[in-house]
Amino acid sequence: MIRRLRTVIPLVVGMALVGLPGVAAAQVKPCFDGGAALSVEEQRLDDALAPGRPAVGPELVRLGGLDDDVRRFEARLCGGVAKSRAESVVAEAGGELWRAAVERARESVDDRPLYWARLLFTKAVRQWQPKGYALSVAERARLVQRVDVAARGVEDVRFRGGLRRVVVSGFDPFQLDGTSVRRSNPAGAAALRLDGKVFDTPGGRVVVEAAVLPVLWGAFDQGVVERFYGGTLLGKTKPDAFVTISQGRPGRFDVERWAARWRGGFPDNNDVAARGTVPDAPGWPQPAHEFIETTLPAQKMVDAGTSPYPVHFNRSFCEWPIGSTPGVGTPDCRTDEPTPGAVAAVGSGGDYLSNESMYRANRVRLGLSATTTSGGHLHTPVLGQPADPVALTDPEFEAERRRIVDQVVALVAVV
Template identity: 30%
Template sequence: MIKLLLSSSLFLSSFTAMGNSLTVEELRIEKAMTAIPKVLTAFSADVEQFEKSWKSVENYKQASDLIHDYSHQLWHNAKQRIIKTNSFDDRQLYWARLLSSKVIRSHKPDFAITDAELTALLTMLENGSRGRTNLAYTKNTDKKILLTGFDPFLLDRNINQSNPSGVAALLLDGQVITYKGITAEINTVMVPVRYEDFDQGIIEALLAPYYALNNVDMIVTVSMGSKEFDLERFPGKRRSVTAPDNANIVYGGTATDPKISRLNDRPLPGNEFVEFSLPVKYMQQAKGSFKINDNHKVITLEKAFEPKSLAELEGAIAVKGGGGGYLSNEISYRSIRLRDELNSDIPTGHIHTPRIAQLEPETEAKIVKQIQAMLERSLEVL
């Protein structure tokens, strides 16, 4: 059962508009403004102009047009800024998005607006500023790659935490890579670290069209892991950690009682474990600062071990897949489960990056460079 952390007096989904109440994530803005003021003010001009425009909208159509354009511009500006400043800092976009959603919640427009309409506008802000509605392959390349990154997380422990996967998403979006004359265009999306969004099917909604049509050549999900790169061979179905998400929700799964997540108010279907299909041997040849592991480690209710095949996991109950028992593992499980359900042959899998402490630009630069090298080495077998 989902439960609130005792330290949290309030939880509202980021897509719930009830009065002018702020979400848990928005409530952290005050602390962040003191701890990391330069990060919070990186997009101050954009947010201030948005606030001014928001206060002047006269109807829902104007509000919708404003947020559509603004959210796309925020994503575009964040990508340009990280390249121009060479900062390797994904945090600026994360906090700018929250500052923007806070504006929407805090200032009631001068026209009658329903909760449903306000929710739709907040969803539009989320999707546009995460690259979700900018997924157009416009380059004339041989291959197409879709990559996802995550927001910073565990922010009550480290309010200034960055996430290398988010940095990769910002830097690689729209890039064309080449290997042995083979070209590929990369499109990326930034994913929230919130259980509720996963339970409402955001991963399935994002990826189903690609699997149904087989119209990309590889789907790679990325998140921050431990000391080295891990290619997660066997993602598991269940949640089993006590770490909160960014809304301060603890799902309730444990090592002895792992929980199945939801999909649109029903238990998530599928086997206990699935197997990824990335071109491992080629990706492991990507040169860089870190070792790249083909990680077979899993934990079941019976034991922890390293199966060589999916057949060895038949009948087992998942506690932790290769990616753990949190949302990193789950995005991998959900994407592969969906791929299999839709009978797609798109190579799919998860890359866990080396972990960083707070913000480490030099390390994150090396991480992104090696991720790109992995994608490049994959091209000759896609």
């Protein structure tokens, strides 16, 4: 069915929350409050493709074999958790979900079961009624954030000694209204496939560590990108390269030259829009560059002959002309070099969260003086949807996603 209108109430730690009236008490486990406010993303857990069809999110979790993980987490919460242990319990469960999804990706490249299972986890925390104590709004928000971050792989970086190291990130599915609730994001699927993968290259063995980023302005404001990429630079073994990955244009890969310090305003997965200069994330060194240029071996990636999709080095960017008011009028778009003193408007990879993932990862890289770590962004081709509007998958959809993911893996090997 078409997604119903969702009424947004004030933001809480970057999440737009909405109420769920009319949930029968008999449908909710005793330790959960079925009337608790949920995020817009979590509300989509009820969305189906047609009357009488199962809700898409939970069905994909079941088909992906992660439904037992959800049941165990809910049972753990209902079994009683001391307040002093709550953060560690939810973080541990989130990490277990991430590792289960990575293991599953060895056989299937579907990123959707993890996305929807993670939302079932955060929904459970949001509705949880602990035994013997109450949670403040801030305490509950902290638990939601802890389980979410852990279930993204952000806290699961485990570099092996003696190997070169590459850090990559993908993204959740997005634009999930109506029958698009079944969307997959090949960048997230590639991140799952790449996590822990070891390559034998002419320069030696390389290990990859990965995470899947949220399509949420609020989470970016809170520093999820800096926490993942910056955290890898603070360890004893520094990464050799960063590759942020997202879904881009139909039929092609793009290695993006410029990341821009500007948000264009397109709504995120909680239907929240943000426009203007990319804000700083608390606690990280973040030099104020308007544009940051890739240091990935872009031409080598173009010339590597990976297939089946063409690979382009995208040099485009847009800036607000000097003397103009940023955000007003039409920016100047070119393919040469940014003008010193001009304000960034659009990066090579656009002005949405993909551009911002490249910008934030490389801003913190520069802020931490990681001059031996290269960094940049890779856009994948757009993945279509199953031909039948009420189908969750079909052979061509699965084959297309696998083709994209396999070529991402090959391009990361080039890096």
